[in-house]
Amino acid sequence: MYSKTLLDISSRITPADRHVHLVHRFLVPRNTRQLRIDFAYSPKLLQDEARQNTLVRQAVDRYMEPELREVAYTDPDYLVLQNLLTVSLDDPAGFRGAAHRANKEQIIIVSESTATPGFLAGPLPAGLWELTVSLHEVVTDKCQFELQVQAAETEGADGL
Amino acid sequence: MTIRWVACELHTHTVHSDASHTLDEMATAARELELDWIALTDHNTVSGWAFKEQVEAKRGIGILSGLEWTTFYGHMLTLGANVLHHADWRFTGPDDIDEGIAGIHKSGGLAGIAHPFRIGSPICTGCYWEFTIGKWKALDYIEVWNGPSPHMKAFNQRAYLFWTELLNRGLRIPAVSGRDWHHSLLSSEATLAVTYLGVHEEAAAGYAGGGAALESAVQDPRKGVSEPQLLEAIRLGAVSVTQGPLLKLYARETGREENRTFGIGEVARVDPSAGSRLSLTVEADFEVRKRQWSLEGQELKLCLVGSAGIVAEWIVPPVSAAFKTCSDMTGQRWIRAELYGTMNGQAGLLAFTNCIYVEEGSLTL
Structure with missing residues (x-):
């Protein structure tokens, strides 16, 4: 065709x-x-967990207010890059x-x-x-x- | 002058971008939610518009043409025109947004920032607004509530504070909600916000009230309202956002021979030296979209907030009522109404109006 x-x-x-x-x-x-x-x-x-954690941490630090960051680092919604x-x-x-x-x-x-x-x-x-x-x-x-x-x-x- | 308040959902997606439902399925769900109009704002495309009129007629709901400019540096909602010929997001760098907005306006569309503080890249690319805006005045609106249960989300609370900051800087910018509707699955605790747009009744031609309204709604899915009228309502800031009751706000001049009344989005000019003052009335209408929400068995807090602080506060039962105040308005550049309470176990801001802007002094010629 x-x-x-x-x-x-x-x-x-x-x-x-x-x-x-x-x-x-x-x-x-x-x-x-x-x-x-x-x-x-x-x-x-992204399967590399260490890299994923690093990237999520960087994004959270860049985009979220300080008091919300600790919980966000391990937010399962975020950890699927x-x-x-x-x-x-x-x-x-x-x-x-x-x-x-x-x-x-x-x-x-x-x-x-x-x-x-x-x-x-x-x-x-x-x-x-x-x-x-x-x-x-x-x-x-x-x-x-x-x-x-x-x-x-x-x-x-x-x-x- | 009577204003008719049109229940709108201003941020939706379909299979034409990354959502799971078709426009027809979404329109059916929107009717169930007692919405009058929905804006179709697929990511970076207008192909879904081809089905608009067919779905409007079949489902009895108005559909506003829009899209979400989904870029690497921010997401911008556009309404009312195919903006893609004059405003191509692929050619818009982080410092070029003023040209992008100008292109959207040249196309005849409105431009509004979507979810400015949602977490960005690489979790959600472009979701956090990173464009550098030179001309804030060019922006038509800002989406301060995004997604279901918007009042519970930190990024929305931040957007609401940011809007307040812009107002305090003298920018008269309308604020809206958007569900960012991708699918119809909702947890039972979730609440949904609706943006009511105020259209002048005489402009909403040929639409009768009462029983005839229902009948004509079947015949006229747009319920006597046109797309340009809704765009004009956003442009003017005739906007009231709520997860339940509809808040209306009026400012009436007192102490003069001919006292004018100002509505949401309007500029109330008062001249204290000539004895003119403002009396403010908030109406809370608990009869709207009643099947969708409940606030029974609680006391709610209704506030009038201005640039210089709280103007008035009432503890109110969850029934329709009007509240009036003649408080001192010295130093207030804008006034809006806010309603606080608990919906589905989630406490916080449940509804807010856009502003009435206040200018003091005589209009010297």
Whole structure:
């Protein structure tokens, strides 16, 4: 069904990259009927307990008032640190959607008539589109993401 | 002039970002909660808006278009317009928020800080407000109560104090609540706050009271109120926030031939040298959304608070009543009402109004 791969990239990121936006500009060919984006990253959770405790301690000290800190250091709600990467999509005219959600594996479909929640259905104009990976949080030493964009052509388009 | 108070939930999410419910499921739950309007504020997207009118008609509730600008340095709620073309959070650094807010305004939207003191990164990235604001006056509102049982949370208490500080610095900024609604599961102790927005009755066209109101609500999910009217109410600070009874506040001029009345969000100008003074009335309406909460069997504390301290205090039973005072208002730059009590075993601030601002002196021309 998907006849063309428009983007296929694998990136390794580290905590130094947190709060970075990685913009992938790619060409959507004429007669594209549907786009499929596969996005996956790993790991999701920070397993290193010592590191987790340190990071929570730093956040609590930075954001909370002194009298509340002692309890907060061991708050079970806080002690589940995770990486958060989100994707957003822009066509040549502007915003086409965003997936602000925690899932570490996502498939996003955009076509003229339907779109995955978070994205706008509508015509898929040919030209340079952008897929942005926003690195909201990177707490593990290393994190790897895979990003692939595939296009399905309008039926009969290749037959001229 | 009569004000109609519209029960609103101003901060919600759906499957279009990271919540578990659809707009239709949330609207159904919102009707159960006796809300009149909900704002759809998904993280960084407007794709959920496509279902707005369909859900409004099906569930009989108004839906206000919004989104939550979910950035690395702070979360900002926007209401009333698709702001993404003029205000792209991905291009907004920690020192660029004034431009971001200007872009939101250029789009025709309102900008409000969400949960300014919720713990931030890496526990909740961007949840703590870290943008540097140059023009505070440009901000349209601040969410001082976030989440269920808002009065019990330290980060909300801090936000409320911060709002008070801003008011004392002379900033006339409205304060609202937002459930930050992601799913409908709630513990039995949890209480929910509602933001009432005051709309002028004559502006709320074609809406009859009483039995006819119910009938027209079925026909008109927006209950005769438009999105621009609700935005205007926030802009003006015609706002009353509560987990139970609705508080209304009026200031009436006395000692003049034509005494004016000022409502929540308005500026009351008094001229003591010309004999003009203010009399303040707080009304507590215990008939609103009655199935949702109970304060029976306790005495509540109702206060009028101003920039220069407490203006008046009453210990009151949990029934609808009006309370009036002609206290000395010298030095008060703003006045608001607050109600304290215990709801579901959790004691604290249960409701507050936005301010009536006070200016002394004659308007010399």
